[in-house]
Amino acid sequence: MTGVTDTLAYRLGTLGGRVADRFIQAVAGYGVKPRHVALLVVIDSSRPASQLELARRLRIAPSLVVQLADHLVALGAIERSRDARDRRRQYLLLTDAGRRLLAACAAAARRVDEEVAAGLDDGQRDDLRLLLAKVSDTLAP
Amino acid sequence: MTGVTDTLAYRLGTLGGRVADRFIQAVAGYGVKPRHVALLVVIDSSRPASQLELARRLRIAPSLVVQLADHLVALGAIERSRDARDRRRQYLLLTDAGRRLLAACAAAARRVDEEVAAGLDDGQRDDLRLLLAKVSDTLAP
């Protein structure tokens, strides 16, 4: 009988935590945490989106988007821009500094990858990336 | 230039969280959370260990082991047994009910796997398991 440690669910869950801890350390120097990076990512990879839209995409509470955005504004990484036609809405937009910050976080993630994937050859790294992407897509909706 | 989402670190971190959420739901009916399952796993897969040893293996605070163990004792899943030669030490031992609970959690994890790996064929599932195991080993120490 296979044990719980043999399952993808258990391995992905525990390993995800270990890797996330390293990522936290890797980006801490830039004054951000994984949630901030995730927000930067979705801002970067979509048409200008309101805070509520971003909350839905990230599956986090709207009030948390406010806090994360406040912090990123303070860092100069994003700007809030009111919708002229519906003044309730505020779009979050990356600044040049925000793009540089995101690039720095990507570089930090690649440094973590060096450690995480130290035991894998290039082909295995690509295989793993592909398989994780497939799983992500499965869980996407 | 590769973005942060292309890295293993970012994917493993975010995906780990999503999968962990599903695992939490899957075992909630048994009255346990992932930390309890992790404690059951290490108790099951080692010589009788003191609470402090278990804390070190799980990389969690000794005080947390106390809380988790209290809960598992209340569920009847483990028993505390004092070391006769050093009455400060308490070994945590699985009961039969604990073994059944662990088996139920493994079954729950396999149900989560059905969802997580729905987009992968059997060969890909094995590949992913193997690659994750390799990465786990790399990060083990």
Add this chain to the structure above:
DNA sequence: TATTGTTATACTCTATAACTATA
């Protein structure tokens, strides 16, 4: 009245520090 964003509050998780008992 409904929706967007914000603020206030509460809850969960977990660690650190203080304490007890045994050595």
Add this chain to the structure above:
DNA sequence: TATAGTTATAGAGTATAACAATA
């Protein structure tokens, strides 16, 4: 005095609920 375990306390992270502004 040092160690295993326990209890008390505090901090981080995040959600829910109450509120403000606009539609």
